[in-house]
Amino acid sequence: MAEKAVQSHHVVVIGAGSTGVAVAHDLALRGFAVTVVERGAIASGTTGRNHCLLHSGARYCMSDPVSAQECAQENDVLRSIMPHAMELNGGLFVALTEEHRAYKSRFQEACQTCGIDAPWLTPEQVLALEPHVHPDNLGAFHVPDGVFDPLRFCLSFLATARRNGADVFPFTRVDELIQRGSAVEGVKVSDLHTNRVRRIEADLVVNAAGPWAGEISAMAGLMLPMDPTPGVMVSMRGRYCQRVINRLGMPSDGDIVVPQRETSILGTTSWSVPRADTIPIPEEHVALLLERGRALIPALAESEPQGIFTVARPLIHEMVKDTRQVSRGFECFDHAAEGVQGLVTIVGGKTSTSRAMAETTADLVCSKLGIQAPCRTRETRLESYRAFYYT
Ligand SMILES: Cc1cc2nc3c(=O)[nH]c(=O)nc-3n(C[C@H](O)[C@H](O)[C@H](O)COP(=O)(O)OP(=O)(O)OC[C@H]3O[C@@H](n4cnc5c(N)ncnc54)[C@H](O)[C@@H]3O)c2cc1C
CATH class of the missing domain: 3.30.9.10 (D-Amino Acid Oxidase, subunit A, domain 2)
Structure with missing residues (x-):
C-alpha cells in the first residue's frame, strides 16, 4: 500500500501558548495539516504573563547547565528568526x-x-x-x-504556520478527546463565542496545554502528575x-x-x-x-x-524536587507507552526554548506517523506578528 503524503496527515494542537504555537509552526513547515485550538486568546495562559526574559542561559549556568546550554543555543536561533518580537x-x-x-x-x-x-x-x-x-x-x-513580547512571539509563529496552511481557532475549548477504544482520534470542542460544539478528527493530537496538560490527558484516562x-x-x-x-x-x-x-x-x-x-x-x-x-x-x-x-x-512532579531546584528542561510523552495511541504531551521548558521543544515534539509526531520530514525551524525566518491579522 502506498504511504500517505505528509499533507494528508492532520494534527490537532491543543493550546496557543509559546509551546503550542511553536509546535504548530514546526509541523506546518514539515507539511502537515495542522489545527490549533485555544480556549482563550492567543498567549492567554502562562506565556502571556511571564517576565518575558529571552534567556541567555546565564541564569541557570550554575544550577542547571543542560538547560543553560539549551537556552544559549535557542537565544541565538530566536534572535535570527524573529528579531521583530524582541528587544x-x-x-x-x-x-x-x-x-x-x-x-x-x-x-x-x-x-x-x-x-x-x-x-x-x-x-x-x-x-x-x-x-x-x-x-x-x-x-x-x-x-x-533579551526581552520578548509574548503576544508578538506567539503571533509570529502562528502567522507563519497559517501561511503554511494551519488553521487557528482561539476561544475554542477542548471538552473531550474523541476516542475509539483507547486510541485518541480527535477532539470535541466548544466555540466559546457561539457555544457551538463540534468534532475535529485528527491522526494525532498534541497536548500543549501547559499547566493544564494534566486535565487534557485525564480526558484519556491518563494520570500526568502535573505540579503547577x-x-x-x-x-x-x-x-x-x-x-x-x-x-x-x-x-x-x-x-x-x-x-x-x-x-x-x-x-x-x-x-x-x-x-x-x-x-x-x-x-x-x-x-x-x-x-x-x-x-x-x-x-x-x-x-x-x-x-x-x-x-x-507547567512542570511535572519529577521536575520539582524543591521549587528552586527545579529542572527547567522539558518532557515529551508518547502516551502509546501507557496504552493510549494518538496522543502526545509536551510540558516544561520555557518560552525561550519553545522552538527546541517543538522540534522534539514534531520529530516524535513524524516517527509515530511514519513520516520523514526534517525540521527547518532553525533557519526559517518568521513572519511579522502583524501578518497574523492578514494571513
Ligand atoms: C513566574 C514565571 C516566570 C517565567 N518567566 C519566563 C521568562 O522570563 N522567560 C521564559 O522564557 N520563560 C519564562 N517562564 C516559563 C514560561 O512562561 C513557560 O514555560 C511557557 O509560557 C509555557 O508555555 P506553554 O505554551 O507550555 O503553556 P501556556 O502558555 O500556559 O499555554 C497553554 C495554553 O493551553 C490552553 N488550554 C488549556 N486548557 C485548554 C483546553 N481545554 N482547550 C484549549 N486550550 C486549552 C491555555 O488557555 C493556554 O493558553 C516563566 C514561568 C513562570 C511561571
Whole structure:
C-alpha cells in the first residue's frame, strides 16, 4: 500500500501558548495539516504573563547547565528568526555584596562551559550603562539576555504556520478527546463565542496545554502528575533599566528586574499549588520582591506597583524536587507507552526554548506517523506578528 503524503496527515494542537504555537509552526513547515485550538486568546495562559526574559542561559549556568546550554543555543536561533518580537538589550549579573562577588569565578567558568559570552564590568562601567543600579555595586557580568513580547512571539509563529496552511481557532475549548477504544482520534470542542460544539478528527493530537496538560490527558484516562509551580511578579511604573538586571548568585527569590516597555517587572518567587486556575498572591512575596528589587535598583523606591500578577510553570512532579531546584528542561510523552495511541504531551521548558521543544515534539509526531520530514525551524525566518491579522 502506498504511504500517505505528509499533507494528508492532520494534527490537532491543543493550546496557543509559546509551546503550542511553536509546535504548530514546526509541523506546518514539515507539511502537515495542522489545527490549533485555544480556549482563550492567543498567549492567554502562562506565556502571556511571564517576565518575558529571552534567556541567555546565564541564569541557570550554575544550577542547571543542560538547560543553560539549551537556552544559549535557542537565544541565538530566536534572535535570527524573529528579531521583530524582541528587544535585544542584554543583561547584567550584578554583585552587590562580597557574598555575591564570591560567585565570580564559578559563574565565569559555568558561562564558558555553556558557551555564553560574559565579560566582567567594573562598578564604573556598570553605572555608565545602568545609572540606576546600586551605586555601591561591586561589578557585574554582561550577558546576551533579551526581552520578548509574548503576544508578538506567539503571533509570529502562528502567522507563519497559517501561511503554511494551519488553521487557528482561539476561544475554542477542548471538552473531550474523541476516542475509539483507547486510541485518541480527535477532539470535541466548544466555540466559546457561539457555544457551538463540534468534532475535529485528527491522526494525532498534541497536548500543549501547559499547566493544564494534566486535565487534557485525564480526558484519556491518563494520570500526568502535573505540579503547577507559580511565581509572583510585580510590574513597577516606569522603566528603571535598559537591560535585564539580575543579582549574581544561584537563582533565588526576587533576583531579577526586567524592563518591559515603560515598566520594570520585579521577579519572582516559586512554590507549588494544586491547580493553575486559582493562584493566591501571598502578600509576603510582594513585599520581598519590592525589597529585593529596590536593593538592586534603589530608584525603584520612588515608583509604585501598577500591577501584581502570577502564573504557574507547567512542570511535572519529577521536575520539582524543591521549587528552586527545579529542572527547567522539558518532557515529551508518547502516551502509546501507557496504552493510549494518538496522543502526545509536551510540558516544561520555557518560552525561550519553545522552538527546541517543538522540534522534539514534531520529530516524535513524524516517527509515530511514519513520516520523514526534517525540521527547518532553525533557519526559517518568521513572519511579522502583524501578518497574523492578514494571513
Ligand atoms: C513566574 C514565571 C516566570 C517565567 N518567566 C519566563 C521568562 O522570563 N522567560 C521564559 O522564557 N520563560 C519564562 N517562564 C516559563 C514560561 O512562561 C513557560 O514555560 C511557557 O509560557 C509555557 O508555555 P506553554 O505554551 O507550555 O503553556 P501556556 O502558555 O500556559 O499555554 C497553554 C495554553 O493551553 C490552553 N488550554 C488549556 N486548557 C485548554 C483546553 N481545554 N482547550 C484549549 N486550550 C486549552 C491555555 O488557555 C493556554 O493558553 C516563566 C514561568 C513562570 C511561571
